[in-house]
Amino acid sequence: MNNGRKSRFLFTATCFGIAFLYVPMILLIFYSFNKSRIVPVWGGFSTKWYGVLFESEEVWEAIALSLKIATVNASFAMILGTLAGLALVRFGRFKGRTLFSGMISAPLVMPEVITGLSLLLLFITLKEFVGWPDQRGFTTITIAHITFSMAYVAVIIQSRLTGMAQDLEEAAQDLGAKPLRVLIDITLPLLAPGMLAGWLLAFTLSLDDLIIASFVTGPGAVTLPILIYSRIRLGLRPDINALATIIILVVAIGVLVAAWVMFRQQKQRELELSMSEEA
Amino acid sequence: MSQSIDYNDRPWLDPEAEPFIKVQSVSKHFGDFTAVDSVDLEIYKGELFCLLGGSGCGKTTLLRMLAGFETPSSGSILIDGVNMTDVPPYERPVNMMFQSYALFPHMTVESNVGYGLRRDGIAKEEIRQRVEDMLAMVELTQFRKRKPHQLSGGQKQRVALARSLIKQPKMLLLDEPLAALDKRLRVQTQYELMNIQDKLGVTFVVVTHDQEEAMTLSTRIAVMDLGRFQQIGTPTEIYEFPSSRLVATFIGNANMFEGRVTENGIDHVIVESKDPACSFYIDHGMSIAEGSKVWVALRPEKIQVSKQPPGDSNFNCIKGMVNDIGYLGGTSTYRVLIGDDRIVEITSPNLSRPKDGNPPIDWDEEIYLSWEASNPVVLTK
Amino acid sequence: MSDPAASSTQSRLLHRLSHLLQRNWRSLVLFIPFFWLLLFFLAPFFIVLKISLAETIIASPPFTPMIEWVDEGIMHIRVVIDNYAYLWEDDLYAKTYLNSIKISSISTILCLLIGYPMAYAIVRSSHTTKHILLMLVILPFWTSFLLRVYAWMGLLADQGTINNLLIAIGIIDEPLRMLYTPFAVYVGIVYTYVPFMILPLYANMEKIDWTLLEAAADLGAKPMTTFFTVTLPITLPGIIAGSLLVFIPATGEYVIPDLLGGGNVLMIGRVLYNEFNANIDWPVASAVAIALLLLLVLPMMLYQHMQAKQVEAE
Numbered sequence: 001m002n003n004g005r006k007s008r009f010l011f012t013a014t015c016f017g018i019a020f021l022y023v024p025m026i027l028l029i030f031y032s033f034n035k036s037r038i039v040p041v042w043g044g045f046s047t048k049w050y051g052v053l054f055e056s057e058e059v060w061e062a063i064a065l066s067l068k069i070a071t072v073n074a075s076f077a078m079i080l081g082t083l084a085g086l087a088l089v090r091f092g093r094f095k096g097r098t099l100f101s102g103m104i105s106a107p108l109v110m111p112e113v114i115t116g117l118s119l120l121l122l123f124i125t126l127k128e129f130v131g132w133p134d135q136r137g138f139t140t141i142t143i144a145h146i147t148f149s150m151a152y153v154a155v156i157i158q159s160r161l162t163g164m165a166q167d168l169e170e171a172a173q174d175l176g177a178k179p180l181r182v183l184i185d186i187t188l189p190l191l192a193p194g195m196l197a198g199w200l201l202a203f204t205l206s207l208d209d210l211i212i213a214s215f216v217t218g219p220g221a222v223t224l225p226i227l228i229y230s231r232i233r234l235g236l237r238p239d240i241n242a243l244a245t246i247i248i249l250v251v252a253i254g255v256l257v258a259a260w261v262m263f264r265q266q267k268q269r270e271l272e273l274s275m276s277e278e279a
Numbered sequence: 280m281s282q283s284i285d286y287n288d289r290p291w292l293d294p295e296a297e298p299f300i301k302v303q304s305v306s307k308h309f310g311d312f313t314a315v316d317s318v319d320l321e322i323y324k325g326e327l328f329c330l331l332g333g334s335g336c337g338k339t340t341l342l343r344m345l346a347g348f349e350t351p352s353s354g355s356i357l358i359d360g361v362n363m364t365d366v367p368p369y370e371r372p373v374n375m376m377f378q379s380y381a382l383f384p385h386m387t388v389e390s391n392v393g394y395g396l397r398r399d400g401i402a403k404e405e406i407r408q409r410v411e412d413m414l415a416m417v418e419l420t421q422f423r424k425r426k427p428h429q430l431s432g433g434q435k436q437r438v439a440l441a442r443s444l445i446k447q448p449k450m451l452l453l454d455e456p457l458a459a460l461d462k463r464l465r466v467q468t469q470y471e472l473m474n475i476q477d478k479l480g481v482t483f484v485v486v487t488h489d490q491e492e493a494m495t496l497s498t499r500i501a502v503m504d505l506g507r508f509q510q511i512g513t514p515t516e517i518y519e520f521p522s523s524r525l526v527a528t529f530i531g532n533a534n535m536f537e538g539r540v541t542e543n544g545i546d547h548v549i550v551e552s553k554d555p556a557c558s559f560y561i562d563h564g565m566s567i568a569e570g571s572k573v574w575v576a577l578r579p580e581k582i583q584v585s586k587q588p589p590g591d592s593n594f595n596c597i598k599g600m601v602n603d604i605g606y607l608g609g610t611s612t613y614r615v616l617i618g619d620d621r622i623v624e625i626t627s628p629n630l631s632r633p634k635d636g637n638p639p640i641d642w643d644e645e646i647y648l649s650w651e652a653s654n655p656v657v658l659t660k
Numbered sequence: 661m662s663d664p665a666a667s668s669t670q671s672r673l674l675h676r677l678s679h680l681l682q683r684n685w686r687s688l689v690l691f692i693p694f695f696w697l698l699l700f701f702l703a704p705f706f707i708v709l710k711i712s713l714a715e716t717i718i719a720s721p722p723f724t725p726m727i728e729w730v731d732e733g734i735m736h737i738r739v740v741i742d743n744y745a746y747l748w749e750d751d752l753y754a755k756t757y758l759n760s761i762k763i764s765s766i767s768t769i770l771c772l773l774i775g776y777p778m779a780y781a782i783v784r785s786s787h788t789t790k791h792i793l794l795m796l797v798i799l800p801f802w803t804s805f806l807l808r809v810y811a812w813m814g815l816l817a818d819q820g821t822i823n824n825l826l827i828a829i830g831i832i833d834e835p836l837r838m839l840y841t842p843f844a845v846y847v848g849i850v851y852t853y854v855p856f857m858i859l860p861l862y863a864n865m866e867k868i869d870w871t872l873l874e875a876a877a878d879l880g881a882k883p884m885t886t887f888f889t890v891t892l893p894i895t896l897p898g899i900i901a902g903s904l905l906v907f908i909p910a911t912g913e914y915v916i917p918d919l920l921g922g923g924n925v926l927m928i929g930r931v932l933y934n935e936f937n938a939n940i941d942w943p944v945a946s947a948v949a950i951a952l953l954l955l956l957v958l959p960m961m962l963y964q965h966m967q968a969k970q971v972e973a974e
Contacts, residue, residue: 006883010784013777014793017858020774020851021800024811027821031814040814040821084693091686096694102961103697109904109960111912113929114949117936118704121946125707147700150693167381170348173368174375175395175446180685185394189385208805211914211933225806232810232919236817244807251802259795272429 025248032241039236049242058227059243066224069138069213070206073145077202078195080146081153086187088154089161090169107151116215119144123216136218144216145206152205153198160194161187289513290323291499297360299324299482300345300450305354306506307340314340316506317354322450327476327483329493332503333529339454341503342486346375346452359449369398374448378455380439382427388414388438389423395446413441416475433464440475450482457492469495490530494518502526523660524574533576533656534623540657543569549594550575550657555617560594562652567659574658579626581654584613584640589649596649599623601642613640615648623648705953712946715740723943743947753931753948757955760928763842764910767849768857771906772899774850775857779898782858783865794862801855809848809919816844816920840922848916853909857902864898908960912952928952 032050036043053059084104087094107115123133123140133139168190172182188195210225217226231237290296298321307315315337322328330338343349344356347368355364363371374395382391393410401409414420417437427435436459443451456472457465473496476483487493493500494514502509502517502525509529510522521527524535536559538552543565550559550573559575567573583589589596602622603614606629613625625648633639640646714723747753782793800808815821816838823835838844872894876886914929921927928948936945 010777010781013774014781017774017778017854018793018796021796021854024808024815024851025800025803027814028807028811038819040817040819040824080693080696083689084697087686087690087693091690094690100690100694100697102965103701104693105964106957106961107701109908109957109964111909111929111952111957113912113914113932114708114953114957117932117945117949118708119700121707121711121942122700122704143700147696150696154693165379165381167377167379168383170346170368171375171377171381171442172383172394173348174346174371174373175442176369176398177394178369181398186383204802210806225804228804228806228810229915232806232813236810236814240807240810241814244804244810247807248803252799255795255799255802259791263791269428272426 025244028241029245029248032238032245034238034241037238039238039241049238050246053239053242056239058222062222062224062227065138065221066207069142069145069223070203072142073149073206074199074203076142076146077149077153078199081150081198081202082157082191082195084150084154085157085161086183089158090187104151104154107148108155110148112209112211113215115148116144116212119147119212120215136216137221140216140218141213141221141223144212145202145209148212149202149205152201153195156194156198156201157191160191164190288498290326291321296323298322299326299359300484301355301357302341302345303355303357305341305344305351305356307337307344307349308352313506315344315351318506318508320501320508320511322482322484324482325480326498327473327485327496329497329500330484330486330503331488331490331493331500331530333488336503337506338486338488338503340506342375342452342454342484345450345484346373347371372449373452374443374446374450375452375454376439376443376456378458380427380435380459382435382438382442384427386426387423388419388425388427388430391427391438392442392445394442399446409445413445417441432460433468436460436468440472444475444479444481447479448481450484453483453485455487456485458487458489465492472496494530502529504529518578519656521576521656521658524576524658527576527656527658532579532624534579534582536575536577538573538575540567540569540571540573543567547652548657550655555597555621557597558594559655559657560652561655561657565657567657571659576656576658577623577650577654579612579624580610580628582623582625582648582650584615584625584627584646584648586640586644586646588647595652595655596647597623598645598647601640601644601646604640604642613646615646708946708949711942712743712950713740714943715742716941716943722940740943743943744951746944747947747951752926753928753951756926756928756931757952759926760911760913763845763849763925763927764907764913767846767853767910768903768907770846770850771854771857772903775854775861775902776895776899779858779861779865782862783868784870797855797858797862805852806915808852809916812844812848812851812920813839816847839920840924842921842925844920845917845925845927848920849906849910849913852916853906856905856909860901860905861895861898864895864901868894904960904964908956911956 031039031042033045033047034042035046035048084100088097088101088104119140120136123136126132127134168186169182172186173179177185208225209223210229213223214226214229217223222230228240228243232240300320300322302318302320304317304319305315306313306317318337318341320341330341332338340349344351345358347363347366347370351364355362357363358371358373383394386394389410392413393406396406396409410423411420414423417440419434419437419441422430422434427438430438436456440456453472457468460468469492472483485493485496487496497514499511499513500517501511504525510517510526512520517526517530521530521533524533527533528535536550536552536557537554538550538557538559540548541551541558542549545564547563548561548565548567550561551557552559552575561575588598597617599615599617601613602616605612605614608629610626610628613627615623615625617623711723716723778793778797782790782797785793813820817823818835818837818839820839822838823832826832827835872890873886876890877883881889911927912929913927914933917925917927917930918933932945932948932952935941935948939945
């Protein structure tokens with residue numbers, strides 16, 4: 001009946017959607033191997049822009065700074081976000097819960113310009129009254145990133161905890177484990193995959209952030225997005241295409257490996273399940 | 280003494296026995312909702328006690344208060360003479376088997392079973408030994424290195440049981456212990472549970488919504504509804520002498536007739552019902568005023584059917600027409616139309632094979648229903 | 661601190677605090693993130709609010725203090741609402757705000773039109789295909805946002821790939837002006853935000869019992885009728901979630917209007933950024949931030965709060 005037409009429509013829509021998402025990125029990669037300085041005009045194959053990219057000390061420094069910020073940020077955000085998620089899901093009602101849950105979810109809907117502006121003004125005020133931070137850069141960017149990425153971690157942890165039956169924690173208590181023991185023995189190990197996901201998300205958010213970092217950064221602290229932005233504002237640059245290619249490849253390989261590992265785990269589990277049913 | 284032997288199986292009858300668990304006017308409110316409404320309960324050592332009721336009747340909340348996961352809004356809970364009302368679950372001498380089994384997915388069978396002992400700081404060697412014994416008892420020794428997701432439903436159930444018994448609790452709480460198993464396995468596991476309980480002598484408190492399960496397992500049953508106990512008694516008492524219409528219809532089937540007491544003798548009571556018109560002669564006296572409104576409950580299997588009117592048709596007899604027959608093999612269920620719209624259900628054993636394929640009683644046949652004077656149960660509520 | 665009384669109070673306070681934490685680890689779990697958010701999330705807003713009520717001066721910091729100590733300890737509080745009056749009078753701000761809302765609304769609808777069939781197709785496809793498609797949708801999210809915008813600069817430029825292609829096959833003779841127009845901004849927003857629409861829609865559709873559609877068909881509904889009377893209503897929560905995830909950040913967007921819209925597309929995030937960094941007018945920038953907060957973020961948060969309440973009630 002109509003099924004054929006419907007599925008053909010869905011198929012076409014999906015193909016167009018995927019093409020829409022990927023053609024620009026493929027072209028980005030394609031033109032990184034362009035000899036010509038004018039990006040979208042093909043002038044023959046060349047890898048010289050990769051050389052140009054890595055000759056620049058700036059680029060190396062920016063990559064190092066961004067990775068450093070992202071790592072520290074992800075670790076702090078994971079801890080703080082997990083604590084926040086635990087408090088929100090497992091502590092029932094407490095004083096200031098509405099304020100707390102509001103503050104946790106607000107960064108998710110806050111325009112970056114507002115977060116950036118307000119944090120910069122905070123740092124300036126703090127310096128005026130407390131004398132800290134005396135210089136803006138790594139520390140201020142990291143603090144800013146932790147503040148918004150912990151919200152994302154908290155959301156992941158909250159949804160994990162809500163989905164996780166409270167039975168397991170109660171069973172541990174019933175067998176004689178005090179609440180802190182339950183947290184260490186049961187809750188945290190079960191939350192580990194969620195915490196890992198949160199860490200990765202916080203890491204990526206930090207690597208990707210331009211606006212907040214450019215508000216709260218100081219002299220000399222140039223993150224990778226700030227560097228890229230300062231270059232592409234003035235127009236297309238083949239060395240940025242080279243950089244984009246590298247980033248896309250790294251991410252793609254990472255995602256593929258992760259997918260492969262998950263696929264293997266699932267196969268393993270299915271195998272074990274079928275074994276147990278036979279037993 | 281011969282008397283004390285009698286009491287061994289029925290400690291609740293012993294006037295001198297001290298109850299092991301005392302629940303004293305315990306209530307639990309969740310906001311405006313009253314889950315448990317001022318209940319009193321005494322459970323004796325070694326009992327297999329069932330809390331039976333539909334969903335939302337408060338049975339699980341009561342169990343969770345015994346385990347310590349919920350604190351009563353009022354009242355107190357004593358276990359072995361110690362007030363446990365505000366004691367947290369990790370300090371109570373009771374353990375619980377969860378409906379979902381709640382096996383820790385990141386631990387092996389062995390570490391799941393040994394978890395409770397490790398929390399008590401018992402020596403490693405002793406833990407190993409006790410875990411081994413326990414696994415042998417539930418016949419899971421060869422699975423001890425497996426993770427829960429590598430086990431079948433029945434195996435998981437046994438791990439959960441082993442884990443909750445290893446601390447030798449004074450009382451084991453079981454929340455719908457058999458609900459997650461399929462029908463065949465459930466029956467088998469029922470008897471296993473009873474054997475283990477018998478062997479260890481631990482007091483079991485079981486929550487269930489399955490009346491058949493409650494009847495098979497328990498020494499006593501408490502029927503719960505709307506946060507209160509409707510009746511507490513042995514399976515036989517509850518089935519044969521229900522105290523209310525609710526209990527009579529919740530446990531098994533019952534045909535219910537509304538009527539008035541017309542005669543109250545020393546050794547008998549007569550109840551007249553209008554719809555259908557019938558006189559019930561009950562062969563024992565009751566302390567009930569003449570003229571008061573009562574209900575008479577009759578179990579389907581306690582009614583006889585015949586094509587001819589029985590000897591004395593003034594009492595305990597009604598005429599009806601077969602409306603529906605359900606053939607179940609061992610028994611048949613007859614739905615008999617009395618008057619215009621009243622249906623009475625009868626279960627009758629198929630004692631002999633039908634001749635020429637014709638059933639002894641056929642559809643639309645006129646038949647007589649009758650019963651012994653000891654069978655009707657008179658209920659006042 | 662040199663004041664001995666103050667320092668002893670301080671140490672007593674610290675002692676009591678540590679005692680409290682030892683006794684109750686739950687407080688610790690709660691205290692750390694709570695304190696962090698109070699300091700780095702809530703406090704900044706009060707500073708923004710304060711500065712928005714000050715006057716711009718050429719100094720460092722470039723605004724007047726709110727509290728001044730006039731001689732002999734008389735406290736003088738100076739609050740100016742000029743900045744808000746300025747936002748009201750200069751219709752640039754109102755226009756920019758409305759333009760931002762317009763751009764993000766239209767982009768949200770476009771994302772929905774592209775994302776809905778895709779999410780639907782993903783949910784209804786077979787196990788393996790589903791995972792591959794999902795991964796394809798998520799993957800761009802992990803790559804740099806900035807570079808994805810940059811990719812469109814290369815596509816839309818006067819000498820960009822699209823123009824080159826169109827000229828090569830003879831459809832046009834002169835390059836179309838696409839980069840630095842509102843069109844480029846729409847493309848950029850839709851491109852970067854469409855995964856945010858697909859994922860919540862997918863999460864919502866994944867939970868739906870699809871036999872409902874068969875039931876509707878069985879009861880005589882035509883495919884179109886089924887879609888409007890069954891599919892659309894039950895996927896509405898996903899539509900709302902996805903739309904919010906696109907609409908809110910798109911409204912405050914800075915990078916896309918800056919890189920793809922050039923100076924021609926006014927959006928509120930960009931105005932705020934420029935007011936602060938280029939014009940060094942902190943009080944006005946703060947007033948814009950507060951206005952944006954009240955007009956966009958607060959309604960959204962209230963809506964979310966109400967949604968959460970409703971879910972809890974159910």
